[in-house]
Amino acid sequence: MQVAGSSQAGSERHIWRRFLARTTLALGLLLLASAALCWVAANWPLFSKIQRLSSAQGAMTVAGVLALALYARGASGANAVHGRAAVLGLATVLLGAVLALIGQTYQTGADNWELFAAWAALMLPWALAARSQGLWLLWALLVNAAVVLLLGERVLAWWGLFDGPGFPSLVIAGLNLVLLGLWEFSARRWRARTGVGPRVLALLAVGVLVLALVFGGLGMENLGSYTGLAWVLATLGLAAFYILARRDLVILALLAAGVICVSLRLAADWFFDLQPGVWAVLPLAGLLMGEAVLAARWLRRLAASTPGLPAEALADAEPAGISAGVEVEPAAPAVSAPGSASAAEVPPDRGAAPWFVQGLLGLSAWLASLLLLLFLVLSGLVASASGGLVGGLVLCAVGVAMVRAAEGPFWRQCATALAFSGQILVMAGLSDANSPAGAALFVLALAIVIYVFGPDAILRFLSGLTMVVAVYLLTAFAVEHADAYDSLVEAVLRWLLFDDLRGIALWLPASLLTAWVAALAFLCNPRLPARRRDALLPLAWSFALAAQASVVLAAGVPVWQLPALWQAHAPSVVYLALVVVLPVAVAIALLHPRRAALGRGLRYGVPLGLAVLAAFWLSWPGVAYALTWLLLGFGLQRARLFRLGQIAVLLCLAFYYYRLDTPLLYKAALLAGAGGLLLLMRMAVWAVPRLRGVAPLRESAPAQPAPWRAGLIAAGLLLCLGVANTAIWQREQLLAHGQVVRLELASRDPRSLLQGDYMDLRFAAAQAVGAMQDELPAGSGILHAPLIDAYLVLQPDDRGVARPVRVQPAPQPHDAKEVVLRYRLRAEGVRIVTNAYFFPEGQGEHYAGARYGELRVDDSGTGLLVRLLGEDLKPL
Numbered sequence: 001m002q003v004a005g006s007s008q009a010g011s012e013r014h015i016w017r018r019f020l021a022r023t024t025l026a027l028g029l030l031l032l033a034s035a036a037l038c039w040v041a042a043n044w045p046l047f048s049k050i051q052r053l054s055s056a057q058g059a060m061t062v063a064g065v066l067a068l069a070l071y072a073r074g075a076s077g078a079n080a081v082h083g084r085a086a087v088l089g090l091a092t093v094l095l096g097a098v099l100a101l102i103g104q105t106y107q108t109g110a111d112n113w114e115l116f117a118a119w120a121a122l123m124l125p126w127a128l129a130a131r132s133q134g135l136w137l138l139w140a141l142l143v144n145a146a147v148v149l150l151l152g153e154r155v156l157a158w159w160g161l162f163d164g165p166g167f168p169s170l171v172i173a174g175l176n177l178v179l180l181g182l183w184e185f186s187a188r189r190w191r192a193r194t195g196v197g198p199r200v201l202a203l204l205a206v207g208v209l210v211l212a213l214v215f216g217g218l219g220m221e222n223l224g225s226y227t228g229l230a231w232v233l234a235t236l237g238l239a240a241f242y243i244l245a246r247r248d249l250v251i252l253a254l255l256a257a258g259v260i261c262v263s264l265r266l267a268a269d270w271f272f273d274l275q276p277g278v279w280a281v282l283p284l285a286g287l288l289m290g291e292a293v294l295a296a297r298w299l300r301r302l303a304a305s306t307p308g309l310p311a312e313a314l315a316d317a318e319p320a321g322i323s324a325g326v327e328v329e330p331a332a333p334a335v336s337a338p339g340s341a342s343a344a345e346v347p348p349d350r351g352a353a354p355w356f357v358q359g360l361l362g363l364s365a366w367l368a369s370l371l372l373l374l375f376l377v378l379s380g381l382v383a384s385a386s387g388g389l390v391g392g393l394v395l396c397a398v399g400v401a402m403v404r405a406a407e408g409p410f411w412r413q414c415a416t417a418l419a420f421s422g423q424i425l426v427m428a429g430l431s432d433a434n435s436p437a438g439a440a441l442f443v444l445a446l447a448i449v450i451y452v453f454g455p456d457a458i459l460r461f462l463s464g465l466t467m468v469v470a471v472y473l474l475t476a477f478a479v480e481h482a483d484a485y486d487s488l489v490e491a492v493l494r495w496l497l498f499d500d501l502r503g504i505a506l507w508l509p510a511s512l513l514t515a516w517v518a519a520l521a522f523l524c525n526p527r528l529p530a531r532r533r534d535a536l537l538p539l540a541w542s543f544a545l546a547a548q549a550s551v552v553l554a555a556g557v558p559v560w561q562l563p564a565l566w567q568a569h570a571p572s573v574v575y576l577a578l579v580v581v582l583p584v585a586v587a588i589a590l591l592h593p594r595r596a597a598l599g600r601g602l603r604y605g606v607p608l609g610l611a612v613l614a615a616f617w618l619s620w621p622g623v624a625y626a627l628t629w630l631l632l633g634f635g636l637q638r639a640r641l642f643r644l645g646q647i648a649v650l651l652c653l654a655f656y657y658y659r660l661d662t663p664l665l666y667k668a669a670l671l672a673g674a675g676g677l678l679l680l681m682r683m684a685v686w687a688v689p690r691l692r693g694v695a696p697l698r699e700s701a702p703a704q705p706a707p708w709r710a711g712l713i714a715a716g717l718l719l720c721l722g723v724a725n726t727a728i729w730q731r732e733q734l735l736a737h738g739q740v741v742r743l744e745l746a747s748r749d750p751r752s753l754l755q756g757d758y759m760d761l762r763f764a765a766a767q768a769v770g771a772m773q774d775e776l777p778a779g780s781g782i783l784h785a786p787l788i789d790a791y792l793v794l795q796p797d798d799r800g801v802a803r804p805v806r807v808q809p810a811p812q813p814h815d816a817k818e819v820v821l822r823y824r825l826r827a828e829g830v831r832i833v834t835n836a837y838f839f840p841e842g843q844g845e846h847y848a849g850a851r852y853g854e855l856r857v858d859d860s861g862t863g864l865l866v867r868l869l870g871e872d873l874k875p876l
Contacts, residue, residue: 012597019634020606021079021685027649028678029086033093034653035671040097040104041657042664045840049105056098057724063091064717071129072710085132088713092123092135098724106731107865109834111826113149116142122723125716129709133193137200140179144204147175153826166227169212173230176205184246194248202251206234210258214265235259247306249299253356256295260364264288278378285371289413292364296357296409303354353457355640361413362458368417369462373424382425389429395422396446400454416459419450423466437477444470457538464542468514472550475510503555504565504572508621511550512579515625518543519582522632522641523589544629544641548648551622552655558619558666576621580614583627590635601688609681616674619662622652734864738856741794741819742801742869743832745851759837759847761865765792766830768804769823791861792832794819799873801852811861822861833863847876 036059040052047055070084096119103110120142127135151168180201186192209231216227235255242248267287271280353361376382382391399419406412426446430439447466454460521540528535556576557565566573587607595603610627617624626648633642656667746762769792790809794802795818802819811820824831833855839847850868854875857863867875 012594013599013602016598016602017685017689018079020602021682022082023630024678024682024685025083026086028675028682029090030649030653031671031675031678033090033097034657035668035675036094036097037100038657038664038668038671040101042668043104043838043840044665052101053098053105053728056094056101057721060091060094060098060720061717063087063094064713064720067091067126068710068713068717071706071713074706085130085135088126088130088132089135089138091717092126092138095119095123095720098720102724102727102731104838106728106735107834107837108731109831109836109865111149111153111824113146113153116146116149118723120146122716122720125712125719129712129716131190131192133195133197136183136192137197140176140197140201143179144172144175147171166212166216166225169208169216169227170230172208173205173234176201177234180205184241187246194246198248199250199254202238203254206231206238206254206258209234210261213262231258231262243302247302249303249306249354250356252302253295253299253360256299257360257363260288260291260295263291278375281371281375281378285368285375285417286414288364288371289368289417290410292361293409293413296353296361299357299360300353358457361409362461365413365416365420365458366462368413369421369424372417372421376421376425385429385432387429388425392422392425392427392429393446395419395425396450397422399459400450403454403456403459412456413458416456416462419454419459420462420466423447423450423463427466427469437474440470440473440477444474451539457534460538461542464539465546467539468543468546471513471517472510475513476506479506479509503553504557504575505569507550507554508556508572508575508579511547511554511621511625512575512582514543514550515547515582515628516578518547519586519628519632522636522638523586526636544625544644548622548625548629548644548651551620551625551652554621555659555661556617556619556621558662558670559615562618576618579621580617580624581611583624583631584610584614586628586631590631601692605684605688609684613674613677616670616677619667619670620652620656620659622655623649626652731864734858734862735856735866738858738864739819741821741855741857741863742796742873743794743853743855744801745853759839759850759868761835761837761853762829763832763853765794765802765804766823766832769807769830769832772804772807789822789824791820792823794821801873811859819857820859820861821855821857821863834865837865837868850876 036056040056044052067084067088070080070087096115099115099119099122102108103115120139123135123139123142127139148168151171180198183192183194183198183201187194187198209227212227213231235258238251239255242251264284264287268280268284271283274280376391382388395418399415399417399422402415402418403412406415423443423446427443430442433439444467447463447470451460451463451467454463518540521536521543525534525536525540556579562573562576565576584607587610591598591603591606614624617627626645629641629645629648631645632638633640633645662670744764746764746767772792790807791811792807793805793814795805796802802821805818807823808820811822814820821832837847837850837853847868849870851871852869852873854866854869855863856866870876
């Protein structure tokens, strides 16, 4: 699902086909990978242990062999390069599923960081062979997850020698700076792509240091610590590199945001040390806006001076030759997109600021508004609801007047903060209104007036968010009568208490309305006169972001539950239908104006395919919205909107996994069905032109195959299969020959520990380890760290239940009647073998009566949890 690519000569029909080929393949493989993860988590009892393990390894092997074949034959264009990397990415995700399945099947209780570390280590040959930005970014994130979990699980006393609690931040920052340096070296040496990966790594490296400084210490003292010194050096070094060596304005904007946050914290400490009272908030707000304006000026100056990269190109333009908005005919030169204005027609105040500059200014205006509100409340200037209403209206009027008359960007920022603070005060003043619906309607009208008369993109975006709040309230009052609530605050608090019925009947129509408004605003914006070309963009972005965020509370139902939903609440079926047909309507709106260039196959095939897929989005409406942003971003040449669609797809899949209204097996079936259908559509995109006798356009000469890449993929596949099956063999040997040990569970209510598809376990023997831990000798070496892995000696009682006797640093010595079991000291306490028992989804109540755990233990102290036992020591 990538948009970027080299300029391509050819018809617009070919451009759309290339987009569809990439999107259907990437999204189809992503859904199949998500289906595999849901299937593993479901722990399906109808499959035996061997069947589950062999099925997962078989799927990984098929994907790996297919990727091997694709890399062995070489790639003839960007689509082929993208496709083979996507297939290898599927094999990589399936590798993670195999590793998780082994831990789940054998109840190994391994530390979480070990899973991610093994995953990253085993996928490394594939990442080296693919040279794909996506796979390398996945590898870097897995390494980060492993290190973060390692630092969170292990309690190391010697952290205090290296900046105390700030030590984890130093480790994470150092790790990501090393990875960033390797990425930049690869970019120079092997021309690795730098669009996303370096920016993510820079955000992780600098972000953890900034968070540690802002929330972890006090003023100048914290700045002089190891963490502060590391932040200063990292900021200066990255700034120098990305200004002089390779210009990356997004990373420079991240660095500027970090400087603003740290300086604001230092200034806050200094002001409050002077004890000026609540008045210290005002200079903080001024400092925040002033620094944001200076940073924006600096970034725009750098953008203007970047060779070959005009500032307006950074606003939201799509790379030439890949967007559908490029009107190109086979025998005619390219022309501008329909309705586009020339540079001379664009007014000077339009301000095609880069998106990261707008984001920096918008965030500073929002924070300054909060500081201003804090001052008004704490100072007593606003002491009642009526005072808030009157004061809010005055601030709105002053802000709009200032933004219309202000010349400099600083005063426009101040005006934006005043107007947005006024809107928040008005909402607070109307919170106890006798007519909550009337109050929401007044807020909506006020936001519209400010949007129309306040010609500033950031103010309009923030006013759009105010409109979203009002629209949500009015939609909710249309579903549930306002008379049912005593105040607006009570209504909002009750709506935030999520349940399936309220998610479908209340939040779904609210998100639906905002999504349709956003789509219409994006579609209508290019048709506005030249001087008002971007007037609807702030509204469109605010409504699109709100619609996508609201899917966390909005709910859906699978297609087979529609009859029951119709009987319970018929309008909800209509809401769901309008949600899933939104991508269809957008596709028609984008393709119909280009009917002469695209042909009937694309004009009818794309909406038809989206209509068929609509049945799969009924239980997860957020994917329908994400597809809408993908289509709009591509068709309207809005790269940032396309990126929003990509991110939204990933987030929707993550949230869908944790939704409890649909069983994991049903989720796996829906995901697999949608993924398979998308792959069929990918085949149709390839086959239909050939069946109709239309020769595909060659992007370039076929690339020479690289045998070393295919060999590396084959070696990586053999390594993955070898490691997985070796681990399986070792655990089977332990189960077959290990000594049976029964441990009593801690005296807690197991029903409170049920977590969906697993139960949180605590053994009673772990409680005795705490008192015995002092008997162990201190660790050797300069740091004298305590032992975090040791051995518990157990002896069975008359019922065969093992009781703790002592702890020791090694498995030996112990007599014939005793059993030695390794334990680990982790952040959550003492862990014996495992802290969780995985069972098939939906069978949690069956294991609620567990009182004992049965293990197999070998001579080295390694144990595996086999099953849970009841009070009578019989298996559950």
